[in-house]
Amino acid sequence: MEAGTLPTYGSGPLSGVRVVDFTWWVVGPWAPRLLADLGAEVIKVERVDQFDGTRGNSMLGRRARSGRPVIRESPNQSGGFNNLNANKLGATLNMRHPKGLELAERLIAKSDCVVENFSAGVMESWGLGWERMREINPRLIYVSLSGWGHSGAWSGYRSYGPTAAAISGLTYASGLPGAESAGWGFSYMDVQGGFLGSLALVSALYHAKRTGEGSFVDYSIIEGAMSMLGPYFLDFDVNGRKTRRPDFPPGNRSIFPPLAPHNTYRCTGQDAVGQDRWCFIACETEEQWGALCHLMGRPELARDQRFSSNAARVEHQDELDAIIQAWTEPLPRYDVMSRCQSAGIISGVVQNGEDRVEYDPQLRERGVYPVIDHPELGPYGYEAYAPKLSRTPAKARRGAPLYKEHNMYVYGELLGLSADEVTQLQNDGIV
Amino acid sequence: MSGFFDGLLVIELADRRNQYVGKLLADGGARVIQVEPLSGSPGRHCGPFVHDRPDPNACLDYWYYNAGKESIRIDITTPAGAQLVGRLVETADIFVESQLKNALIPLDLDYETLAQRTAGKLIQASLTDFGQNGPWRDLKANDTSHMALGGPMGSSGYSDPTVTPIGGQGHQPWNVAGTLGAHAIVSALIERLTSGIGQYVDCSIHDCMSICTEGAIPAWIYSGQVLHRNTGQHASAVGPAAGRLNIRAADGRWVNTVATQLTPYLWANVLEWLIEQGVEGELADPRYLDDVYRATRWREGTEIQEAYARLLAKVPSYEAMHRAQGFGLTWSVIQSPEENYDHAHWHERGFFTSIDQPGAQAPVRFPRGPYLIDGAQFQPRGPAPALGEHTRSVLSELLGMDGASIRGLQESGAI
Numbered sequence: 127m128e129a130g131t132l133p134t135y136g137s138g139p140l141s142g143v144r145v146v147d148f149t150w151w152v153v154g155p156w157a158p159r160l161l162a163d164l165g166a167e168v169i170k171v172e173r174v175d176q177f178d179g180t181r182g183n184s185m186l187g188r189r190a191r192s193g194r195p196v197i198r199e200s201p202n203q204s205g206g207f208n209n210l211n212a213n214k215l216g217a218t219l220n221m222r223h224p225k226g227l228e229l230a231e232r233l234i235a236k237s238d239c240v241v242e243n244f245s246a247g248v249m250e251s252w253g254l255g256w257e258r259m260r261e262i263n264p265r266l267i268y269v270s271l272s273g274w275g276h277s278g279a280w281s282g283y284r285s286y287g288p289t290a291a292a293i294s295g296l297t298y299a300s301g302l303p304g305a306e307s308a309g310w311g312f313s314y315m316d317v318q319g320g321f322l323g324s325l326a327l328v329s330a331l332y333h334a335k336r337t338g339e340g341s342f343v344d345y346s347i348i349e350g351a352m353s354m355l356g357p358y359f360l361d362f363d364v365n366g367r368k369t370r371r372p373d374f375p376p377g378n379r380s381i382f383p384p385l386a387p388h389n390t391y392r393c394t395g396q397d398a399v400g401q402d403r404w405c406f407i408a409c410e411t412e413e414q415w416g417a418l419c420h421l422m423g424r425p426e427l428a429r430d431q432r433f434s435s436n437a438a439r440v441e442h443q444d445e446l447d448a449i450i451q452a453w454t455e456p457l458p459r460y461d462v463m464s465r466c467q468s469a470g471i472i473s474g475v476v477q478n479g480e481d482r483v484e485y486d487p488q489l490r491e492r493g494v495y496p497v498i499d500h501p502e503l504g505p506y507g508y509e510a511y512a513p514k515l516s517r518t519p520a521k522a523r524r525g526a527p528l529y530k531e532h533n534m535y536v537y538g539e540l541l542g543l544s545a546d547e548v549t550q551l552q553n554d555g556i557v
Numbered sequence: 558m559s560g561f562f563d564g565l566l567v568i569e570l571a572d573r574r575n576q577y578v579g580k581l582l583a584d585g586g587a588r589v590i591q592v593e594p595l596s597g598s599p600g601r602h603c604g605p606f607v608h609d610r611p612d613p614n615a616c617l618d619y620w621y622y623n624a625g626k627e628s629i630r631i632d633i634t635t636p637a638g639a640q641l642v643g644r645l646v647e648t649a650d651i652f653v654e655s656q657l658k659n660a661l662i663p664l665d666l667d668y669e670t671l672a673q674r675t676a677g678k679l680i681q682a683s684l685t686d687f688g689q690n691g692p693w694r695d696l697k698a699n700d701t702s703h704m705a706l707g708g709p710m711g712s713s714g715y716s717d718p719t720v721t722p723i724g725g726q727g728h729q730p731w732n733v734a735g736t737l738g739a740h741a742i743v744s745a746l747i748e749r750l751t752s753g754i755g756q757y758v759d760c761s762i763h764d765c766m767s768i769c770t771e772g773a774i775p776a777w778i779y780s781g782q783v784l785h786r787n788t789g790q791h792a793s794a795v796g797p798a799a800g801r802l803n804i805r806a807a808d809g810r811w812v813n814t815v816a817t818q819l820t821p822y823l824w825a826n827v828l829e830w831l832i833e834q835g836v837e838g839e840l841a842d843p844r845y846l847d848d849v850y851r852a853t854r855w856r857e858g859t860e861i862q863e864a865y866a867r868l869l870a871k872v873p874s875y876e877a878m879h880r881a882q883g884f885g886l887t888w889s890v891i892q893s894p895e896e897n898y899d900h901a902h903w904h905e906r907g908f909f910t911s912i913d914q915p916g917a918q919a920p921v922r923f924p925r926g927p928y929l930i931d932g933a934q935f936q937p938r939g940p941a942p943a944l945g946e947h948t949r950s951v952l953s954e955l956l957g958m959d960g961a962s963i964r965g966l967q968e969s970g971a972i
């Protein structure tokens with residue numbers, strides 16, 4: 127068994143921090159990945175008999191663009207997995223075996239953080255509840271990401287990203303008025319939920335480093351989703367106003383504050399799968415509205431009583447949107463955006479993945495999708511840690527680990543077992 | 558009440574884009590002083606307002622994002638005002654703002670100047686639309702334009718390719734960038750424990766949103782695939798989805814029926830339920846007991862979703878959710894946000910924190926936030942401040958100013 131390629135640590139702000147990562151799918155892996163980007167040693171522990179589901183997620187791409195041969199049976203060629211687990215190390219462990227549990231405890235004793243995203247009760251079923259982990263390591267941070275939380279009547283319920291979006295109100299709050307919910311076309315709370323989980327990790331870590339005290343964070347992703355909708359809760363609690371009303375959700379219009387124009391407008395052409403092109407435009411000031419009238423070659427609109435104030439424009443926004451769309455419809459989307467921006471008007475193309483990677487000069491200059499080489503996939507871009515720290519920046523160190531890649535490092539170098547012992551554990555189905 | 562950020566002092570230059578950063582730090586126990594212009598933070602003027610009466614002290618959006626902070630009113634465009642902010646930052650651990658560097662240099666509030674004045678200890682975080690460099694640095698944006706440019710809108714909407722894509726409500730770009738901005742700040746705090754030196758965080762909302770779209774970027778980078786929007790479900794790399802996940806139940810409410818894998822156990826329970834309601838149709842065919850066949854039909858066919866629709870036409874939404882969750886199926890009712898106030902589960906977890914908020918007739922039930930912590934709290938610590946409520950107390954306590962000096966600043970228009 128090879129020791130695997132180890133990353134180079136030392137420069138990140140979290141250098142010297144070790145995280146045991148039992149997460150899988152999407153929401154879990156994002157949380158420790160942000161720590162790995164910042165220099166922490168994150169050891170992703172997968173099951174011996176079943177790898178992380180994202181490794182097998184062909185939707186995220188196995189039609190390799192690098193020209194390298196694709197091995198259909200390989201668990202190491204998922205783009206989605208590589209994106210979510212870059213900069214991590216990879217090991218496997220059978221937590222249902224007493225020896226596996228003992229190894230987990232030894233690893234936890236040498237680590238700063240444990241993070242997982244199982245449903246409530248799974249860790250306890252292994253004999254690794256918070257009480258036990260705290261005995262092993264009093265300074266430990268344990269962050270559990272679950273859908274519904276570890277307490278309460280529904281704590282046994284299960285959740286995926288769309289579940290969290292639906293029950294929290296996020297799905298309902300996305301759509302055209304009077305129409306079925308559009309919802310979110312991806313698991314927003316798997317990504318933003320992961321970011322919030324990562325914030326829990328570093329916050330508890332900061333506390334532990336100052337006080338020597340460990341912490342257990344029971345992080346409910348649905349509670350995280352609800353906390354993304356706070357003003358709607360307060361509007362109901364204080365004003366009794368429900369979001370189940372004819373004008374909500376408002377599509378891409380703005381209700382608080384009421385603003386017009388504030389919408390998406392069709393442009394010329396279709397994308398690679400035949401969907402129309404769109405550009406968002408908003409005017410928040412009279413100057414912007416006047417500039418838009420001029421841009422559209424319709425200066426008289428600024429004096430038209432239907433559109434002479436923001437309140438009037440809001441009242442007549444169906445007519446207003448039709449006028450603006452008549453202007454945008456024959457134009458290419460980036461042309462609309464650049465004309466508006468040149469006149470100081472808020473605007474933005476509705477960009478898809480292709481647009482952001484290929485045509486967005488800002489993301490390119492800021493290095494948001496840097497390239498990392500991966501031994502099986504080859505060189506591919508990945509989604510980098512977004513904020514830029516001036517003195518200790520995040521770094522792309524390595525691609526996601528191959529399945530079982532770092533078993534020798536973790537059980538040999540870290541836990542002190544010999545190569546023969548690790549090989550025996552592998553033969554016994556324990557690692 | 559203790560928190561992870563007890564003892565930290567944060568100065569926040571009021572801006573709707575950065576107020577979630579301050580909220581997260583305040584919820585964790587930091588003292589957050591928001592510096593507002595004389596007219597108040599832009600966040601005070603967006604609404605909704607208490608009883609729909611515009612009032613900078615009665616904006617519910619502002620209340621939510623600023624509960625537990627202090628407010629000091631300073632006109633930083635005046636030399637005296639800018640100088641005051643600089644002196645306040647000298648006492649602080651963290652300075653949060655949303656300005657381009659060029660705008661702060663004339664005020665002596667840029668990082669290089671402030672770092673010198675704080676012996677390098679300061680952590681300064683700037684949350685801007687596009688960051689501090691790049692060809693789009695100076696472009697105009699708002700929360701919805703970031704939903705467009707950053708990608709969430711491109712994946713969300715309806716299956717009809719001629720219908721507009723949709724950006725979800727709730728200022729999500731500011732929430733995402735606020736979360737990542739706070740993450741970078743706390744990571745810099747951890748590093749400062751060792752080095753004793755702070756740093757500058759350049760946080761672009763566009764960058765943050767552009768890593769927040771799950772499959773859209775990997776699908777393009779690895780496979781050259783553009784995603785097709787699907788009503789009420791994930792955008793798909795293989796064109797429009799065959800079936801539907803959001804299904805209307807007997808009581809008229811919609812239920813999300815997502816499941817990544819219909820295991821034999823889940824399928825046995827589903828089938829029993831379908832048969833019980835007499836709506837199993839062809840799904841009783843033994844072929845559906847085969848895992849691969851069932852998974853393929855779930856992904857590529859519509860008959861399972863059609864059976865769900867027949868089932869849900871007979872069963873009310875919450876009854877369906879509870880029964881499905883009872884055997885491990887991840888169904889949930891599509892609720893409006895405020896309907897969560899009705900569920901004992903969230904109250905049992907203490908998710909709603911009642912706060913005596915001046916301007917409200919009764920205590921207001923604020924959402925707590927995402928974390929329940931053993932031995933510490935991460936939740937709103939008090940009401941949102943009135944505009945300038947803490948101007949005198951902050952200047953007196955942190956800068957040692959007496960009444961005459963403060964009156965002088967008032968008369969000069971600096972505060």
